[in-house]
Amino acid sequence: MFGRKSRTSQWKIDFYDSVYKIYDKDGNLAGYLFPNYPQIREEKEDSVTLELANSHSPVAGGRLMLPMLRLDLFDIEEGQSLDEVIDKLTYNMKKAKEWQDWCTSNKDKYDILEYQVHTAREDKQMLSILLDLGSQFTLGTKEVASFLAPILDDLSAQGMM
Numbered sequence: 001m002f003g004r005k006s007r008t009s010q011w012k013i014d015f016y017d018s019v020y021k022i023y024d025k026d027g028n029l030a031g032y033l034f035p036n037y038p039q040i041r042e043e044k045e046d047s048v049t050l051e052l053a054n055s056h057s058p059v060a061g062g063r064l065m066l067p068m069l070r071l072d073l074f075d076i077e078e079g080q081s082l083d084e085v086i087d088k089l090t091y092n093m094k095k096a097k098e099w100q101d102w103c104t105s106n107k108d109k110y111d112i113l114e115y116q117v118h119t120a121r122e123d124k125q126m127l128s129i130l131l132d133l134g135s136q137f138t139l140g141t142k143e144v145a146s147f148l149a150p151i152l153d154d155l156s157a158q159g160m161m
């Protein structure tokens with residue numbers, strides 16, 4: 001409108017219980033952001049994190065958790081052929097290498113301090129990657145969406161989201 005390009009983000013952010021949930025344009029859960037809140041006494045943690053989010057306070061980085069790859073190897077009662085297992089392992093090695101290459105080449109660009117792989121809590125077939133982001137950002141759903149959009153858009157463009 002009025003000569004400016006309208007850029008609608010394909011990412012929706014919700015705040016819930018001190019964590020930002022990230023959804024793609026289709027409404028599928030795409031990840032989580034765990035801000036690095038200042039040290040808070042445990043009994044006041046909920047009210048303080050909510051106040052920080054509502055006041056759009058700045059925080060010093062956070063941890064971005066994203067799905068990395070799905071193994072599809074465990075708890076298969078009917079069994080699998082060795083060829084199937086090798087194919088799945090080969091495919092997952094390729095995907096893991098893509099993540100490693102992306103993290104290495106974008107570490108400085110997105111101020112990624114470190115990255116680790118974890119088994120997802122809800123799905124033991126899924127590996128998630130946790131990116132420790134060092135850049136300061138402002139809390140709030142719109143602000144977090146703006147902060148994360150370059151990373152998420154880059155990963156999406158590479159076919160990794």
